[in-house]
Amino acid sequence: MAEHKEETGSVGHIAPAKLYVAIWAILMALTLTTVLVSMVDIGPMNVVVALVIATIKGTLVVLFFMHLRYSPKLTMATVIAAMFWLFLLLSLTMTDYLTRAWSTSPGH
C-alpha cells in the first residue's frame, strides 16, 4: 500500500497473483453466463441481464485490474463522480422516454 506517492495509480500496489487469477476466472464465468442467457428468450429482461452482468464485470476490472480498490480516496471520488454523472444523464433522459407514451395527446 504505502509505495511511492506519485505512482499510486499504476504500480503502487501489487496484489497476489492468486487474486488476479480469481478475478479472471469470475470474468470468464460471467462472460459464459452472458452467452448462455442470450440463448434463452426472456423478453426485455435479456437486455437487463446482459447490462447487469457487464456492469459487474466492468466494476471488477476497475476495482482490481485498474487498482481502484487500493487508490487514494480522491481517485475513488473522481471515478464515483463520473459514474454518478452518467447515472444523471441516463436516468433523467429516461424520465422522457419512459413517460412519453403516458399522455394521450401528442406534445402539449
Add this chain to the structure above:
Amino acid sequence: MATAVQTVERENYLNSNYGIKSWLLTTDHKRIAVLYLISITAMFWLGGFFAMMIRLELLTPAGDLVSSDTYNKLFTMHGIIMVFFFLIPAVPAVIGNFVVPLMVGAKDMAFPRVNLLSWYLYMAGAITALTAMVTGGVDTGWTFYTPFSTTYSNTHVIGAAIGIFIAGFSSILTGLNFIVTIHRMRAPGLTWRRLPLFCWSNYAAAIIMVLGTPVIAITLLLVALERAFHIGIFDPRLGGDPILFQHLFWFYSHPAVYLMILPGMGVISEIVACFSRKRVFGYEFVALASIAIAVFGFLVWAHHMFVAGISVYAALVFSLLSYLVAIPSAVKVFNWTATMYKGSISYNTPMLYAFGFIGLFTVGGLTGIFLASLGIDVHVHDTYFVIAHFHYVMVGGGVMAYMAGLHFWWPKMTGKMYPEAWAKLSALLVFVGFNTTFFPQFILGYMGSPRRYHAYPPEFQVLNVLSTAGASILAVGYVLPMIYFLWSLRYGKDAGPNPWNATGLEWMTSSPPPTHNFDETPVVTWEAYDYEHQPQEEITVGH
C-alpha cells in the same frame, strides 16, 4: 533564467526570454494565458463581425442585405465562435490560467505541458471550424439540431462539428489542470476555507468541463457519423430518435452556460470584496453556491425542449428542477449586495463592470425563470425573448465579468495601468449599448417575433432599429479597451505590485510576476478577503 538581463528592470515572465519560439514552446501558465488572450480576442472580433452583419440585416424589415441562406450561416457562425471559441474559454483560459496558480501560491499549473497542449488543441479546433466556415459555412445554428444537421443541411456540418470536438479536449485538459492544481498545489496554510472565491468558481467550472464536455464531443461525433454513414442514432427511419440529440446536446450545453458564468462570478466576488474593502459576505455560502450551480446545472437541460415533443411529465420534472438553480444564483447576488452594504466603495472600472454584471445577470437569470415555466415557455419559445434572455446572461454576465477581470488583473499581467477615464467611459458605453441592443428584444419576443429569420413584419422595425443602434454603441464600447490596453503597454503608468491594495497572493509578487511567480513559497496565515483586519503594510509587502 535567473541571469540579470538589465540592472534596472526586474526579471519577469515577459522579459525572461524573447523570440517566437520562447512563446510557442512555453510552459509558463502566464505566457499560455497571453497566447489564449490573443487568440480569444481574435475570435471575439470575428464573432462580433458576424453579429454586426446580423444587426445590419435586421435594420430593415425586408431581407435586403444578405440572402436567407447567408443569414442562416451568419447566425450559426456567430453562435459557434462566440460560444465554443470565446465564452467557454474566455475567463478560465485567460484570466484563470494567469491568476489561479498565483492565487494558490504555486509556481505553475500542476501539468504545465498539458496546459500548453490545451492551447494547441484550442487552436487546432478553431482552425478546423474556421476552415469549415471559410469553405462554405454551416447553417444549422450553433445547436446542430437533428434531423436538419444529419440529413438535410447541405453545408459543412462535419468540419464544424470536428472543430468543436477538438476544442472540447482543450476544455477538458484545462479543467483537469484546474482541479489538480487546486487540490495539490495550494501554498502551506491555504486551506479550502481560505481559498479565494475565484479559485472555487473555477474549480466548479472545471467539474463541468471534465464531466460534461465528453458528452458534447461524442454527440457531435455521432452527428458526423450519422451524416457520413447513416448509422441510425437520430434518424427515426433507422430506429433512432431526433430528440435524443437534444437530450445529449443540452446535457452538456446547458451546464456550459454555467461554465461560462461561474468563473465570471468568481471574478465579481474578488472585485466586489476589493472595491468595497470588505470580506465577501457569507464566504462559505458563495463558495458552495458555485459547486451547487455546477451540480444543479446538470439537472435542468430539458427546459430547452418543452415544445420539442418530450413527455409532459418529464417537462414538469425539468421545469421544477430548473427553479432550483435560482437558489444558489440568488445566494451569490444577495451576498455580493450584502458585501457592499456599509462597505467603503470606490468606483474604479472593474467595479463599474461588476455593477453592470450584477444588474444584467439578475435580469438574465430572472427571465430564465420565466422560460423555465412551462406555460410562458410555450408562448415565447424560439422568439427574441429567448435571444434577449441568454444574451443578458452570456454577454451581460459572461462578457461583463471577463472585461471586469481583464481590467482588474491587467496591471498584474502587464505591470501597466490602463487610462482610468477612458476605461470608465467604455464601461458606461458597454452598459448603455448592451441594454439598448437587447432590452428591445425582450419586447420583440413577447410580441411574437421569431428568432432566426432575416426578414420580419414592418411593425417590428422601430425596436429592431433601436437594437441595431445599441449594437453600434456596444461595438464602440468594446473597441475602446482594445485601443487603450494596447496603448497602456507602451505609455501606461507603472502599476506596482498591488495597485488596488487588494488581498490575495497574486498581489504579493511583482507586476508582471517573475517566471517562477514567487521568490519564496508564501505561507498563508489569514482568511481570504481579510480587508478589515489585515494591516495595510502586510497587504502591500512584496516588490
